[in-house]
Amino acid sequence: SQTIHQWPATLVQPVGSPLSLECTVEGTSNPNLYWYRQAAGRGLQLLFYSVGIGQISSEVPQNLSASRPQDRQFILSSKKLLLSDSGFYLCAWNNRGGNEKLFFGSGTQLSVL
Amino acid sequence: GQQVMQIPQYQHVQEGEDFTTYCNSSTTLSNIQWYKQRPGGHPVFLIQLVKSGEVKKQKRLTFQFGEAKKNSSLHITATQTTDVGTYFCAGRNNAGNMLTFGGGTRLMVKP
Numbered sequence: 245s246q247t248i249h250q251w252p253a254t255l256v257q258p259v260g261s262p263l264s265l266e267c268t269v270e271g272t273s274n275p276n277l278y279w280y281r282q283a284a285g286r287g288l289q290l291l292f293y294s295v296g297i298g299q300i301s302s303e304v305p306q307n308l309s310a311s312r313p314q315d316r317q318f319i320l321s322s323k324k325l326l327l328s329d330s331g332f333y334l335c336a337w338n339n340r341g342g343n344e345k346l347f348f349g350s351g352t353q354l355s356v357l
Numbered sequence: 358g359q360q361v362m363q364i365p366q367y368q369h370v371q372e373g374e375d376f377t378t379y380c381n382s383s384t385t386l387s388n389i390q391w392y393k394q395r396p397g398g399h400p401v402f403l404i405q406l407v408k409s410g411e412v413k414k415q416k417r418l419t420f421q422f423g424e425a426k427k428n429s430s431l432h433i434t435a436t437q438t439t440d441v442g443t444y445f446c447a448g449r450n451n452a453g454n455m456l457t458f459g460g461g462t463r464l465m466v467k468p
Binding site for chain 1: 399402445461
C-alpha cells in the first residue's frame with residue numbers, strides 16, 4: 245500500500261534561518277507531488293507541484309523553493325525564513341490522471357519567531 | 358483564475374442538529390472533491406462528484422453537485438461529536454489537472 249511520510253512534525257525557527265522540509269512517498273511510482281500551506285484556521289494554499297523529477301511549478305511567488313531530486317522525494321526549502329512563513333505545511337501526492345484524489349502527509353507545524 | 362468559495366466559515370451546532378456547507382466556483386468544474394480535516398490532523402479524502410446533478414451518500418453525509426457543475430454542498434444529518442473538523446471542497450476545472458480548494462467550513466458540535 246502507498247504511504248506518505250513528512251517530517252519534522254513541528255519546527256521552531258528564528259527569522260532569517262534556513263528551512264528544509266522533506267516528504268517521501270512509498271508504494272507508488274511517478275506520483276504528482278504537492279506542497280500546500282495552511283495558515284491557522286484558514287484554507288489550503290498550493291505552493292508548488294511537480295509531475296516528475298526536476299519538474300517544479302510554483303503557484304505563488306515567495307521566498308520558498310521546492311525540489312524533487314528523486315521520483316518519490318519532494319523537498320521544501322528556504323534560504324531565509326520570514327515571520328509570514330509560519331503555518332502548517334502539508335505535502336500531498338496523487339496518481340497521474342485527471343481525476344485523482346489527493347493523499348496528504350501528516351503535516352509540519354512551522355513557527356518562525 | 359479559478360476561485361472556489363465556501364460558506365459558512367464556521368458553524369456551531371448542538372449534537373443531533375443538521376449541518377450544511379456550500380461550495381461555489383467561479384468557473385464550471387469537471388469534478389469536485391470533498392475532504393475532512395480533524396483538529397490537528399491532515400485533510401482526508403471523502404468523496405468525488407463528477408456528473409451534473411449527482412448526489413452521493415455516505416451514511417449521514419449527503420453530497421450534491423449542482424446542475425451547472427459550479428456549486429456543491431455537503432449535508433450532515435444528526436451531527437455527532439465525531440463530525441467535528443473542517444470540511445473542504447476542492448474543484449477541478451475543465452482546463453487542467455489542478456485542484457482549487459475552498460476556504461473550508463469549520464464544524465463544532467456541542468455534546
